[in-house]
């Protein structure tokens with residue numbers, strides 16, 4: 066059962082209550098703005114019951130935490146994900162891919178969206194990009210079962226069709242809770258869209274690529290995405306340099322510096 070608003074907030078530490086308040090304010094603003102657009106006759110404003118229901122579902126803020134209290138468990142996130150209707154991809158997806166790997170992984174890789182082949186296996190990065198990622202992980206002296214691999218947007222559309230920012234914002238709910246459940250020492254985000262989905266950084270990607278960023282106290286290394294790496298072999302060198310920085314941090318026990326360090 067989902068606890069009523071005032072009740073579930075009692076589970077949160079102060080920092081999370083602030084986030085819950087901010088989310089409620091954003092949802093309220095979206096509703097008001099859509100209402101305004103409809104009032105002035107703006108075409109293309111979708112105020113159908115389905116859209117309203119999706120937006121309202123966001124107001125419940127965090128059923129995963131509300132039902133089970135902190136800390137977040139990966140199985141609770143998975144249970145919620147199985148019933149997800151937070152964005153329109155729930156109706157148009159070919160498949161959804163939650164993530165796979167060690168639940169206590171020290172290193173987590175996050176790409177943007179499932180690649181061709183993942184819709185069949187139900188696992189992340191099982192196509193050409195995945196084969197390259199496996200080689201990178203092994204070159205780091207690790208294996209795929211010792212890390213956790215996931216995507217910012219978890220539903221697979223048709224081949225060649227990528228999700229948009231709206232879907233990334235909706236699906237971030239699961240990504241953040243996956244990270245909170247796994248608590249890795251280091252996260253490697255693969256590509257600009259994955260980096261911006263997690264970090265919400267407005268910095269140009271080239272400014273943050275190769276430099277550790279911070280997400281809730283966890284070191285985040287943005288590097289090039291695997292599709293770019295396959296198309297542009299010259300990107301392998303900077304990516305390998307980024308991986309070496311990650312290995313150094315893992316060897317030294319993980320997270321110390323915060324924000325924009327190299």
Ligand code: SF4
Nearest residue numbers: 149151152155220236
């Ligand atoms: S993309 Fe994410 S938020 Fe949208 S339906 Fe799929 S799992 Fe839910």
